[in-house]
Amino acid sequence: MTSPTPVSQDSAKxxxxxxxxxxxxxxxxxxxxxxxxxxxxxxKVTRGEGANVLACLERIAANPVTADGAKTTPxxxxxxxxxxxxxxxxxxxxGKVRQACSCLIDTCAPNDGDEVVLEPMQKFPIVRxxxxxxxxxxxxxxxxxxxxxxxxxxxxxxxxxxxxxxxQERYIYSTCMTCGCCLEACxxxxxxxxxxxxxxxxxxxxxxxxxxxxxxHPTAKELAPERLDAxxxxxxxxxxGNAQNCVKVCxxxxxxxxxxxxxxxxxxxxxxxxxxxxx
Amino acid sequence: MAEFTTFEHDVLVIGAGGAGLRAAIExxxxxxxxxxxxxxxxxxxxxxxxxxxxxxxxxxxxxxxGWRVHFADTMRGGQYLNNWRMAELHAxxxxxxxxxxxxxGAVFDRTKEGRILQRNFGGHQYPRLAHxxxxxxxxxxxxxxxxxIHQGIDVHMEVTVVTLLKDxxxxxxxxxxxxxxxxxxxxxxxxxxxxxxxxxxxxxxTSNSWEYTGDGHALAYDAGADLKDMEFVQFHPTGMVWPLxxxxxxxxxxxxxxxxVLRNSEGRRFMFDDIPDLxxxxxxxxxxxxxxYVIGDKNARRPPELLTRDHVARCIVxxxxxxxxxxxxxxxxxxxxxxxxxSNAEEHIKKKLPSMHHQFKQLAGVDITREPMExxxxxxxxxxxxxxxxxTQMSTVPGLFAAGECAAGLHxxxxxxxxxxxxxxxxGKRAGEYAAKFxxxxxxxxVDQGQADDAMRDSLAPFDRAAESGAENxxxxxxxLQDLMQNNVGIVRNEEEMAAALDGxxxxxxxxxxxxxxxxxxxxxxxxxxxxxxNLLTVAxxxxxxxxxxxxxxxAHFREDHPEKVSDWGQWNLILRKGTDGAMQIERRRIAxxxxxxxxxxxxxx
Numbered sequence: 001m002t003s004p005t006p007v008s009q010d011s012a013k014x015x016x017x018x019x020x021x022x023x024x025x026x027x028x029x030x031x032x033x034x035x036x037x038x039x040x041x042x043x044k045v046t047r048g049e050g051a052n053v054l055a056c057l058e059r060i061a062a063n064p065v066t067a068d069g070a071k072t073t074p075x076x077x078x079x080x081x082x083x084x085x086x087x088x089x090x091x092x093x094x095g096k097v098r099q100a101c102s103c104l105i106d107t108c109a110p111n112d113g114d115e116v117v118l119e120p121m122q123k124f125p126i127v128r129x130x131x132x133x134x135x136x137x138x139x140x141x142x143x144x145x146x147x148x149x150x151x152x153x154x155x156x157x158x159x160x161x162x163x164x165x166x167x168q169e170r171y172i173y174s175t176c177m178t179c180g181c182c183l184e185a186c187x188x189x190x191x192x193x194x195x196x197x198x199x200x201x202x203x204x205x206x207x208x209x210x211x212x213x214x215x216x217h218p219t220a221k222e223l224a225p226e227r228l229d230a231x232x233x234x235x236x237x238x239x240x241g242n243a244q245n246c247v248k249v250c251x252x253x254x255x256x257x258x259x260x261x262x263x264x265x266x267x268x269x270x271x272x273x274x275x276x277x278x279x
Numbered sequence: 280m281a282e283f284t285t286f287e288h289d290v291l292v293i294g295a296g297g298a299g300l301r302a303a304i305e306x307x308x309x310x311x312x313x314x315x316x317x318x319x320x321x322x323x324x325x326x327x328x329x330x331x332x333x334x335x336x337x338x339x340x341x342x343x344x345g346w347r348v349h350f351a352d353t354m355r356g357g358q359y360l361n362n363w364r365m366a367e368l369h370a371x372x373x374x375x376x377x378x379x380x381x382x383x384g385a386v387f388d389r390t391k392e393g394r395i396l397q398r399n400f401g402g403h404q405y406p407r408l409a410h411x412x413x414x415x416x417x418x419x420x421x422x423x424x425x426x427x428i429h430q431g432i433d434v435h436m437e438v439t440v441v442t443l444l445k446d447x448x449x450x451x452x453x454x455x456x457x458x459x460x461x462x463x464x465x466x467x468x469x470x471x472x473x474x475x476x477x478x479x480x481x482x483x484x485t486s487n488s489w490e491y492t493g494d495g496h497a498l499a500y501d502a503g504a505d506l507k508d509m510e511f512v513q514f515h516p517t518g519m520v521w522p523l524x525x526x527x528x529x530x531x532x533x534x535x536x537x538x539x540v541l542r543n544s545e546g547r548r549f550m551f552d553d554i555p556d557l558x559x560x561x562x563x564x565x566x567x568x569x570x571x572y573v574i575g576d577k578n579a580r581r582p583p584e585l586l587t588r589d590h591v592a593r594c595i596v597x598x599x600x601x602x603x604x605x606x607x608x609x610x611x612x613x614x615x616x617x618x619x620x621x622s623n624a625e626e627h628i629k630k631k632l633p634s635m636h637h638q639f640k641q642l643a644g645v646d647i648t649r650e651p652m653e654x655x656x657x658x659x660x661x662x663x664x665x666x667x668x669x670x671t672q673m674s675t676v677p678g679l680f681a682a683g684e685c686a687a688g689l690h691x692x693x694x695x696x697x698x699x700x701x702x703x704x705x706x707g708k709r710a711g712e713y714a715a716k717f718x719x720x721x722x723x724x725x726v727d728q729g730q731a732d733d734a735m736r737d738s739l740a741p742f743d744r745a746a747e748s749g750a751e752n753x754x755x756x757x758x759x760l761q762d763l764m765q766n767n768v769g770i771v772r773n774e775e776e777m778a779a780a781l782d783g784x785x786x787x788x789x790x791x792x793x794x795x796x797x798x799x800x801x802x803x804x805x806x807x808x809x810x811x812x813x814n815l816l817t818v819a820x821x822x823x824x825x826x827x828x829x830x831x832x833x834x835a836h837f838r839e840d841h842p843e844k845v846s847d848w849g850q851w852n853l854i855l856r857k858g859t860d861g862a863m864q865i866e867r868r869r870i871a872x873x874x875x876x877x878x879x880x881x882x883x884x885x
Contacts, residue, residue: 031801050522050643061804062754076802080323080488083528083638085417088323102641127459128802135436138321138428147429148383151308156378161393167386171411174386174418178322210425219382 017047020112022105026075027119028129042067045105053100054079054089076129087179091130092119097184097249121184123191137178140203144230146210148220160218173213175252182206182246182256188239200234205246205256208237212259228270237264281735283463288314289718291453291468293440296324297703298683299474300423305711307430311718314466316435318490322424325476325488329416330531332398332408333700335373339394341405346370348404351884353698356402357691358834359849363873364669365689369705376704377409385422387411402695413531413634419700441810442734443502446724450678454734461800463735467726469718472680472710473499477661478818483765485658486518486529492811493818495685499665500817504674506855507687508663510825513694513835514770516591518657520609525642527657532696535584537631538573539614543603550583553594558586570620589835592656592770609655615648656770662690671713672706678717682710692834741796741809750795753808760787760819768823773840777827784820791816824865825853
């Protein structure tokens with residue numbers, strides 16, 4: 001009945017290789033406003049075991065001793081899903097912002113004695129070590145009205161019709177997991193310690209992507225003029241400097257520059273309309 | 280005594296996944312001041328990891344579908360232990376909740392006619408799962424989060440709740456601490472909704488995130504609420520087993536739906552070896568017919584890889600135990616083989632299973648279009664939980680509500696795939712609505728300062744013990760417990776092993792009294808683990824005790840010493856309650872009689 005087929009596996013990849021050492025240079029900070037310092041750790045990994053950066057941080061936490069043998073405190077980081085869906089473990093690995101859970105040691109530090117540099121995102125206030133406070137991203141989503149203002153009295157009926165092609169165009173913008181990569185890489189987006197200035201600082205690419213998503217939504221487009229008001233105000237889409245770093249670092253490959261172009265165009269037309277309306 | 284900050288809310292929601300967010304939105308819409316507490320950053324809850332979709336009888340793809348069929352499917356899947364009222368409400372209201380999510384901005388996949396597309400899933404008679412590729416959970420969270428943050432809900436992120444507070448019999452709020460600095464927070468609230476998810480971290484191998492330590496189950500139990508059906512833990516047959524750092528992470532059922540086959544180390548498709556009699560008529564007995572089913576031949580029967588989750592998981596365990604497993608203790612799941620059947624297999628796999636392709640490439644360095652995956656069972660979902668009223672979601676403690684995975688009832692002895700995401704929004708909304716009503720009718724309670732002081736003292740005790748001679752390492756206790764549950768109360772159970780597990784849990788409880796934390800309260804993971812331990816031990820004991828009591832096999836609960844289903848057991852739920860002496864008490868409770876019309880539906884659909 002069943003014809004046995006030999007199970008093919010790339011055996012080299014799935015067998016444990018030699019144990020080796022990887023060094024981690026980690027930028028540490030004990031809390032907001034406190035001094036930063038670098039600490040270096042030596043972590044044993046085995047080739048082929050598939051360890052990622054977070055697994056190594058767990059090993060450091062279990063034995064918080066620096067490479068020089070000095071006792072220290074466990075390094076602090078944030079994580080959730082461990083499968084690159086939630087974005088909680090976003091940090092700078094070897095100078096590039098990304099999720100630490102999907103960063104395999106055999107790829108980012110393939111040789112014995114290689115070093116991995118870990119730094120927290122710099123565009124967000126530090127909580128501790130590699131853990132930052134990203135609540136500003138939610139404030140920005142409020143500012144650009146990334147929602148549909150309907151309540152329980154709204155009758156959905158059978159819902160709107162939408163072609164699969166159109167759904168696919170919008171779908172990609174909905175994959176944003178507010179991880180912060182695009183903001184970290186953006187030269188125009190800066191950390192702003194004064195929360196009262198958040199409303200006039202550059203919104204950043206992820207929020208513009210959400211404006212595009214909601215402006216194209218069958219019901220949510222009712223609020224498009226208000227979103228475009230936010231986009232034409234201080235800190236709006238015109239402050240994008242076109243560096244295009246956002247689209248390069250987005251782990252979900254969201255076409256953020258397309259969103260910026262589309263929203264920019266809409267904002268210009270909207271601005272002209274408002275001008276003639278005398279608003 | 281330790282200092283704390285007080286917050287005032289009408290309704291306090293604990294947990295910010297799908298159920299918690301939906302509950303908070305509803306309570307807020309009812310005009311309540313709502314506080315939403317979560318252990319991590321908003322938008323990162325475990326719901327984001329749900330893949331397949333949400334079940335709702337929209338009848339967009341097959342017009343024969345309707346709430347009656349969905350209700351009957353859910354009851355059959357749950358082997359009739361379900362709270363029938365919840366199964367009825369769920370089937371009736373899920374379509375409205377899906378359309379509501381769409382109107383709030385969720386981008387569901389479409390049919391050619393422009394309606395919401397629905398996919399097939401195990402146990403659902405018609406295509407019923409509204410979905411967004413294979414990342415439906417993330418879409419749900421993003422939509423609810425975007426909607427929720429505009430409603431003026433106070434979000435307390437990175438906060439662990441350590442105890443519920445009571446004013447006489449009714450709930451009065453909760454005490455917690457922020458994980459960043461370790462500062463205590465007292466929440467006074469007229470009603471509290473628990474939406475804390477599951478208990479996966481009580482086991483060694485799980486698809487659940489670190490947050491799933493049974494907090495809501497244990498908080499409710501300690502506050503005097505009843506827990507129900509705790510013996511029913513769903514083990515998903517396919518989790519990653521390699522590399523070690525990702526062990527347990529889910530491999531969606533969709534892989535098998537697209538033609539993925541399970542093989543042992545001899546290359547044999549072992550699922551053909553054991554097809555239960557009940558399913559013989561609907562299951563293919565040869566590879567050729569199985570493949571025809573995959574490519575949509577309506578006359579072909581489904582391949583045995585698509586038998587129920589509990590059965591597939593047990594077959595995998597059998598192969599591994601017989602020494603026919605893969606090098607890292609799993610079996611092979613092969614989707615790449617379909618290139619023998621279709622020419623553009625590589626593109627096809629990438630298009631249908633984008634997240635799976637990405638997940639294996641990124642996390643394991645495996646290209647699933649060419650190489651088989653190594654998979655094994657993983658602890659996935661707990662059907663049991665806080666016993667609630669079907670309409671209001673209120674527990675046996677007045678003012679304490681529960682919704683989502685931490686509540687029991689909807690799924691009975693086994694959950695159908697896709698019924699959990701719809702569960703979250705249907706009962707999240709109901710919990711929010713009725714909690715708001717309760718808070719308005721009963722006003723603000725009085726908080727007993729003594730309860731808060733006791734809770735703070737207990738929480739800080741691990742620091743005092745650091746210098747003691749018999750101080751215990753909390754991680755070690757946690758790991759021992761996880762091993763114990765994995766080995767003794769797992770997929771295949773027997774009396775002897777479970778009795779040993781209960782002994783082991785009692786010993787670990789003793790050791791946990793000496794668990795210690797070093798240093799200070801500012802972000803201290805060792806301390807957090809000490810706090811989680813009580814919750815883990817409570818749910819572990821609950822699972823083991825209930826599983827030992829139920830001397831039959833039903834749904835997700837399989838006893839090798841009682842391998843048959845016993846019809847009398849179909850009349851009973853098992854209830855756990857904290858006794859006055861602090862010991863866990865267990866009792867049988869007869870399932871309430873069903874209205875005749877629901878029984879008629881079940882009979883008609885058989």
